Amino acid sequence: MLNSIAGGGSFITFPALLFVGVPPISANATNTFASCSGYISGAYGFRKELQVHKNELLKFILISLVGGIAGAWLLLQTPESLFREAIPWLLLFATILFIFGEKLNNSLKQSTSHHRHAPTVGRILLLLMLLAVCLYGGFFNAGLGIIILSYLALAGFTDINAMNGLKLLVSSAVSLVAIGLFIYDGVIAWNEGIIVLLGTLAGGYIAARVSRQLSQAYVRIFVILASSSITIYFFYDMYM
Secondary structure (H helix, E strand, C coil): CHHHHCCCCHHHHHHHHHHCCCCHHHHHHHHHHHHHHHHHHHHHHCHHHHHCCHHHHHHHHHHHHHHHHHHHHHHHHCCHHHHHHHHHHHHHHHHHHHHHHHHHHHHHHHHHCCCCCCCHHHHHHHHHHHHHHHHHHHHCCCCHHHHHHHHHHHCCCCCHHHHHHHHHHHHHHHHHHHHHHHHHHCCCCHHHHHHHHHHHHHHHHHHHHHHHHCCHHHHHHHHHHHHHHHHHHHHHHHHC
8 A cells, every 4th residue: 555655665565574584685585576566557557658758668678677687686696694784774775765755856857957958978877877776676676666766857757657657667677577586596485475465456456445535645754654663673683
């Protein structure tokens, strides 16, 4: 429901997988698997908005696939102990982006509104930045949507519906290729992942019906409090 209404559902599902005993790397891979169906269905829902940018879709998909598989491979090469140490920092990064993402997007839109025709070097840097965003998504799924929206704002996109469609398309491509590598490596906890997947599907269906009665501002505050508390907990657990 959080993902459908305000985003930030991974701040709940990823720690929940850890708390029930799923190892960190497996929990991250499982969370990516469980979230993917929502990305795909959402991208399909924005198919008309995506058609407007059909000439750029192949570029987004190819870079997403390369970045996603590179990030997933990097995750699988990371020692469990090192990834465990990185969890609080990754959660902190994602939490900060969730809190300040909208302001960052607005600032980026203002700063790029007068520079839509970027030089060749600028276009190359934007492609490299998209690759880095997708690499992050393959490595750690939480906060990916906020990062993609920030990138799209920097790239000069202004239509929020098209931006959401591209966000979900990139998230789908990154997740699918990462999941393929995770399945090959056998790191997905299927029982727990299917439970979260079913919860994601049910939550999205319920949210579509009750979202008009819920204040997104209050839900957003809940996500911020929950993600901040969870981040503090993991810092305490790691360093205290």
